[in-house]
């Protein structure tokens with residue numbers, strides 16, 4: 426597993442990237458295509474930089490510039506999503522396969538919706554109804570799917586590093602939709618986009634340069650969370666000040682190289698936060714007893730109403746889902762206006778449209 430802070434192929438580490446503040450979140454945002462235009466419009470492609478890599482395995486594959494490019498493209502696809510027919514022909518003739526070896530509601534549906542809205546054909550593989558239950562290996566499964574002629578494979582797997590192995594076996598672009606405790610890059614991208622959108626609305630439409638000046642806490646099961654790893658890389662690359670908050674048993678053994686600070690004391694951090702990002706306890710990955718009880722966890726680390734009241738008035742509350750109400754967040758807080766959870770899901774579709782277009786788009790709309 427690559428630790429956050431290290432580079433993959435062409436990516437830059439957040440340490441390096443965080444220092445090159447200057448390129449703006451706002452830069453190159455295309456003019457929205459006219460309401461009556463039949464497709465997103467050529468504007469979408471103005472200044473579109475072809476990706477340096479074919480695959481998206483880690484946020485480090487994108488680096489700061491790649492993240493900003495996805496934000497820019499997402500703005501254009503958000504405009505498409507507002508249309509009566511929210512569909513463009515950008516990936517007509519292309520095929521996207523979703524290969525999910527772990528349960529998923531939002532990520533798989535979100536990728537499939539995104540692909541369909543780009544007019545791609547979609548092939549769905551679900552482990553429980555496939556030859557995987559007969560003992561077929563991952564390699565044989567993905568080679569079989571690839572042989573049918575696909576352009577992208579969106580893969581979720583319980584083993585960290587599985588998508589990287591798959592890149593050796595298939596010709597398609599591979600997109601990591603969550604691998605074990607490693608990374609979940611599109612979740613981080615949609616989270617960055619959601620924060621950017623909330624700040625833009627607050628600033629009367631002025632898109633902020635990046636996340637510098639923002640203090641973000643990621644709270645909970647950091648040790649087993651692929652969302653935390655991708656979000657640390659993404660938030661730090663955009664200049665945010667990231668603090669990890671967890672009991673010692675749910676904190677990674679070493680944070681060397683992570684561009685973060687860490688604490689076990691949630692209550693003392695609340696008043697200084699601009700964003701609080703809650704994580705689900707990854708019960709399926711715990712393998713040992715790391716918590717006295719979920720009630721105790723809620724009492725020490727859950728976002729209760731009293732803790733929500735201790736946040737700044739305009740602090741943003743986020744969670745990747747699925748939320749376990751009454752554990753990491755109280756039901757009342759989950760439904761507060763400051764909670765962006767539904768907005769995160771909604772933005773997931775446009776951000777994944779941007780990712781698919783970025784990796785597969787030929788430049789012809």
Ligand code: NCD
Pocket residue numbers: 531532603609612651652704705745746747
């Ligand atoms: C996350 C995941 O699968 O890593 N869910 C998601 O994709 N929205 C978070 C989780 O399962 O806790």
